[in-house]
Amino acid sequence: MKLAVAFLLAALPLALHAQNQWTLVQSTLTWHITHPVHEVAGTSHDAKGKGNCSDGGCDFLIAVPVKTFDSGDSNRDLHMMQAVRGAEFPMVMVRTHLPQSALDAPTIDADLEVQFAGQTVHYSHVTLQRTRHGNDVQITGTMPATCSDFRIDRPSFLTVPIHNEIPISIDTTWRPM
Amino acid sequence: MQKKLNQRTHDLKVHQTLGLVTAIPFCAAIIVSSGAKSKRNKADPTGPPIAPGSGALDLHIALGSTTAVLYGFTAYYAIAAPKIPGVKPKGAIRLHRDLVWIHAPGMVLTPILGGLALSQENNGEKVHGIASAHSYVAWTTAGAYGASIIAVSWPLHLKFWEK
Numbered sequence: 498m499k500l501a502v503a504f505l506l507a508a509l510p511l512a513l514h515a516q517n518q519w520t521l522v523q524s525t526l527t528w529h530i531t532h533p534v535h536e537v538a539g540t541s542h543d544a545k546g547k548g549n550c551s552d553g554g555c556d557f558l559i560a561v562p563v564k565t566f567d568s569g570d571s572n573r574d575l576h577m578m579q580a581v582r583g584a585e586f587p588m589v590m591v592r593t594h595l596p597q598s599a600l601d602a603p604t605i606d607a608d609l610e611v612q613f614a615g616q617t618v619h620y621s622h623v624t625l626q627r628t629r630h631g632n633d634v635q636i637t638g639t640m641p642a643t644c645s646d647f648r649i650d651r652p653s654f655l656t657v658p659i660h661n662e663i664p665i666s667i668d669t670t671w672r673p674m
Numbered sequence: 675m676q677k678k679l680n681q682r683t684h685d686l687k688v689h690q691t692l693g694l695v696t697a698i699p700f701c702a703a704i705i706v707s708s709g710a711k712s713k714r715n716k717a718d719p720t721g722p723p724i725a726p727g728s729g730a731l732d733l734h735i736a737l738g739s740t741t742a743v744l745y746g747f748t749a750y751y752a753i754a755a756p757k758i759p760g761v762k763p764k765g766a767i768r769l770h771r772d773l774v775w776i777h778a779p780g781m782v783l784t785p786i787l788g789g790l791a792l793s794q795e796n797n798g799e800k801v802h803g804i805a806s807a808h809s810y811v812a813w814t815t816a817g818a819y820g821a822s823i824i825a826v827s828w829p830l831h832l833k834f835w836e837k
Contacts, residue, residue, distance in 0.1 A: 584675035
């Protein structure tokens with residue numbers, strides 16, 4: 498009996514640790530651009546992510562290589578790489594800090610810090626939706642990015658530039674470690 | 675690498691602009707082509723041509739030559755644009771590139787055949803042999819060229835009224 502209690506006590510920190518760490522197991526990040534004669538989306542499924550919770554707060558980090566976004570046209574993707582200075586700044590990083598209690602709510606009000614194209618931009622009060630699927634938690638939402646936020650020269654087609662807004666939709670599935 | 679990407683974008687922007695500019699004399703050459711055909715007197719079919727007037731023919735030749743020269747510059751910028759290693763062409767750009775195999779030979783052949791046709795007419799002959807394919811080759815070239823422009827512009831979502 499004493500041995501069992503000792504074992505449980507020893508295992509408790511490990512169990513708590515397991516609940517406090519999250520890993521990104523599935524992701525779909527999509528940028529959307531709009532032009533008067535075109536609407537295009539580019540998607541990446543290659544994001545890596547990690548979450549750590551301690552002292553009632555959680556830090557999440559998502560990183561995705563710029564070159565993994567695929568719009569279905571290699572010429573456009575290379576032009577995108579050029580426009581966002583993807584060779585100099587090959588990663589998009591998104592960080593957020595949330596109160597641990599927020600992870601149980603169906604909607605999350607997040608402040609996001611985004612590093613992209615050599616700029617760091619903060620987006621406050623981004624609404625994310627949370628859905629639980631067994632052990633996994635799915636987080637979806639849209640980041641209201643713009644070209645001007647990241648000092649991206651807007652690409653043009655037939656001399657007309659794309660719209661400034663380049664919303665990035667996020668669909669991620671997290672699993673406790 | 676970023677420098678290479680910048681150079682590539684620059685070259686392809688010039689390629690795009692020149693390609694659209696080239697379409698203008700190309701279309702104009704086709705429009706005036708009917709006036710550049712020789713016409714003979716029905717009462718004297720073996721006699722000298724009664725049309726075109728040299729003005730219509732000269733205009734057709736000038737527009738055709740301008741098209742060929744601009745096409746050459748357009749092609750140069752596409753060829754000169756740096757290639758990015760490890761990137762395989764995918765999507766609409768593949769059709770755009772494949773159509774080169776039709777309109778590039780066409781753009782070389784069309785003026786040659788036009789020159790042959792003109793030479794035969796100047797010798798008082800009816801246009802014959804390979805020279806008689808001048809207009810067919812020109813139309814095929816124009817079709818492939820137009821399709822090449824549409825290939826990289828499709829699909830269009832006409833929402834220009836939205837800001």
